[in-house]
Amino acid sequence: MTDTRAVPDVASAGAPPPVPTPASRGVPSGRYRAPRATRREQARLGVLLVAPVMLLVGVFFLFPLLNAVYYAFVDFDGLNSAPPFVGAANFVEIFGDPKVWAALQNNMVWILIGTAAPLAIGLALALLMWGVRRGSVFYRVAFFMPYILPQVAVGVVWGWIYDPIRGWLNRGLEVVGLGSLQTGWLGNADTALYAVLGTAIWATSGFVFVIFLSALRNVDQELVDAARLDRANSLQRLWYVVLPQIMPIFLMVTTITLIGGFSVFDIVFVMTGGGPAGATDVLGTYAYSSAFQLNRISYGTALALVITVLAVPFTIALNRLQRRLSLDGAGA
Amino acid sequence: MSAVATARPSPARNRPSLRRQASRAGRHVLLTLLSIATLFPVVLAVSTALKTSQDVRVNPFGLFSSFSTENLVTAWTVGDFDDYLLNSILLSVPSTVVVVVVSTMAGYTFARLPFPGRSVAFYLVVLGLLVPFFTYMIPLYFQLRSIGLLDSLLGTNLVLATTGLAFGTFFMRAFFSDLPTELEQAARIDGASEWQIFLKIMVPMVGSGMGALAVFTFLQNWNNFLVPLLYQPNGAYRPLTTGLYLFLGGRSIDIGPLAAGTLITILPVVVLFVALQRQVTQGIVSGAVKG
Numbered sequence: 001m002t003d004t005r006a007v008p009d010v011a012s013a014g015a016p017p018p019v020p021t022p023a024s025r026g027v028p029s030g031r032y033r034a035p036r037a038t039r040r041e042q043a044r045l046g047v048l049l050v051a052p053v054m055l056l057v058g059v060f061f062l063f064p065l066l067n068a069v070y071y072a073f074v075d076f077d078g079l080n081s082a083p084p085f086v087g088a089a090n091f092v093e094i095f096g097d098p099k100v101w102a103a104l105q106n107n108m109v110w111i112l113i114g115t116a117a118p119l120a121i122g123l124a125l126a127l128l129m130w131g132v133r134r135g136s137v138f139y140r141v142a143f144f145m146p147y148i149l150p151q152v153a154v155g156v157v158w159g160w161i162y163d164p165i166r167g168w169l170n171r172g173l174e175v176v177g178l179g180s181l182q183t184g185w186l187g188n189a190d191t192a193l194y195a196v197l198g199t200a201i202w203a204t205s206g207f208v209f210v211i212f213l214s215a216l217r218n219v220d221q222e223l224v225d226a227a228r229l230d231r232a233n234s235l236q237r238l239w240y241v242v243l244p245q246i247m248p249i250f251l252m253v254t255t256i257t258l259i260g261g262f263s264v265f266d267i268v269f270v271m272t273g274g275g276p277a278g279a280t281d282v283l284g285t286y287a288y289s290s291a292f293q294l295n296r297i298s299y300g301t302a303l304a305l306v307i308t309v310l311a312v313p314f315t316i317a318l319n320r321l322q323r324r325l326s327l328d329g330a331g332a
Numbered sequence: 333m334s335a336v337a338t339a340r341p342s343p344a345r346n347r348p349s350l351r352r353q354a355s356r357a358g359r360h361v362l363l364t365l366l367s368i369a370t371l372f373p374v375v376l377a378v379s380t381a382l383k384t385s386q387d388v389r390v391n392p393f394g395l396f397s398s399f400s401t402e403n404l405v406t407a408w409t410v411g412d413f414d415d416y417l418l419n420s421i422l423l424s425v426p427s428t429v430v431v432v433v434v435s436t437m438a439g440y441t442f443a444r445l446p447f448p449g450r451s452v453a454f455y456l457v458v459l460g461l462l463v464p465f466f467t468y469m470i471p472l473y474f475q476l477r478s479i480g481l482l483d484s485l486l487g488t489n490l491v492l493a494t495t496g497l498a499f500g501t502f503f504m505r506a507f508f509s510d511l512p513t514e515l516e517q518a519a520r521i522d523g524a525s526e527w528q529i530f531l532k533i534m535v536p537m538v539g540s541g542m543g544a545l546a547v548f549t550f551l552q553n554w555n556n557f558l559v560p561l562l563y564q565p566n567g568a569y570r571p572l573t574t575g576l577y578l579f580l581g582g583r584s585i586d587i588g589p590l591a592a593g594t595l596i597t598i599l600p601v602v603v604l605f606v607a608l609q610r611q612v613t614q615g616i617v618s619g620a621v622k623g
Contacts, residue, residue: 046445067471142367263464
């Protein structure tokens with residue numbers, strides 16, 4: 001499965017017990033205050049119930065994350081038990097490393113195309129299926145299937161499709177008379193990134209499709225019909241009537257795919273491992289190979305931290321925008 | 333079509349509905365073609381897995397040009413995919429149970445049970461949604477090595493579970509937040525303890541959410557190859573995905589058994605998804621949208 005996770009709703013985290021989520025927005029959020037004895041009992045149970053999650057998150061996420069910060073400021077090769085402190089040297093090296101900039105450029109391509117294409121394809125499929133009843137289960141299963149398949153298996157099969165000699169892509173090109181375009185898609189440094197990206201788009205579009213399909217269900221059909229009566233053509237109806245109504249969802253999906261573009265790792269790792277000659281290296285795979293193949297543990301970890309920090313402002317900005325739009329009553 | 337239209341007394345009124353019918357048919361044709369195109373890689377995997385090894389050598393990617401189960405047998409016996417399948421189950425079932433139970437407990441607390449420091453705790457948990465796994469996977473490797481949890485079922489299960497807890501907690505919290513407060517107040521007046529309210533009243537009401545989370549988490553853990561790849565360095569409990577990855581690296585020329593291994597890896601996922609497609613898609617949609 002591609003790494004498209006929900007974006008946390010940071011703004012309402014500190015709210016008191018009956019947290020008004022967008023879903024329950026209609027209910028007036030009159031604060032209910034329990035008697036003191038009840039509150040004490042609640043606090044006691046609360047601490048007990050979060051203990052397991054805090055323990056696991058503490059040991060297997062927060063502690064290694066803090067360790068990552070520590071690794072980034074020392075020079076650790078995986079063996080030395082007391083690695084020397086090097087200050088910001090790793091970060092300085094990252095900024096001067098041409099391979100990092102090349103990888104970042106690939107991430108940018110990934111962010112642009114890997115966000116725009118699934119959004120367009122997913123929206124087009126959802127609009128095509130809007131209002132279709134018969135066969136809708138089959139179509140939904142078919143379009144969503146790529147998203148739930150293991151990336152390793154996806155990589156194997158797409159590797160065959162891109163096979164230079166017998167692959168379906170090259171054979172298809174020959175059939176339609178574009179034989180001159182044939183190439184070893186994953187072995188050619190000029191095409192490899194786009195080939196892997198194509199596979200990722202195939203996998204992600206189904207996710208976007210399903211989200212848009214459910215968003216379209218809440219679109220006010222009367223407004224669309226009214227626009228039709230006013231002789232708005234289908235593009236105008238889409239732009240002025242449908243899109244504004246699904247805008248919060250649109251931004252949410254954009255956020256998810258965009259962050260995915262920063263943190264892309266699995267599919268590149270499986271299909272090309274960053275090759276040929278670093279042509280498909282993204283920041284994630286470059287960090288991995290620095291750490292595990294060159295034993296530059298600290299350098300790889302510092303780079304991974306930089307990626308994380310790069311993605312956070314985007315997340316927060318888009319999250320804010322999405323919140324404001326959905327609070328405007330644009331129906332999430 | 334035009335004959336039908338002219339036979340009717342008022343063609344002007346019928347034309348839109350006819351046009352609509354035609355456009356509906358066109359939509360179905362287009363949707364069907366697109367579905368087939370989307371599923372093509374899956375079909376290709378099935379077709380290649382079920383060929384004779386002779387046919388694989390000559391024409392590996394021709395669709396359904398021969399039929400044999402020999403590749404499946406090879407992958408199963410020589411390729412160790414029988415062990416991998418068992419290990420996949422041993423790694424995804426316990427970790428999924430942990431995620432669902434622990435997230436339900438935590439989600440309830442973050443929605444309903446205030447205590448000092450709760451919002452800090454919540455931030456720390458959902459921080460996991462912002463930080464990619466590769467940011468901390470390297471320190472985690474050395475940490476697991478020093479506490480002896482590499483190559484163990486326990487260690488890999490706990491790591492897999494933890495990667496799902498941020499989403500799970502976030503997801504279950506949204507379900508508990510949506511529940512009305514009247515029920516719990518009534519139960520409290522009847523003298524129910526907070527623990528009873530949680531277990532007997534609240535948990536049964538989020539059953540659908542727990543189900544969706546279970547399916548989603550199971551798929552996620554089943555599909556994960558990086559966690560077992562890193563933290564099972566000697567392959568003591570290597571699951572299907574990691575097995576397939578290493579098989580791909582070692583003998584990518586053996587297309588037949590590779591295809592069979594791919595089929596064995598995706599088959600449980602496909603079956604589970606087709607059987608529970610509503611829960612899977614709804615779980616993912618509400619998980620993504622609810623925040």
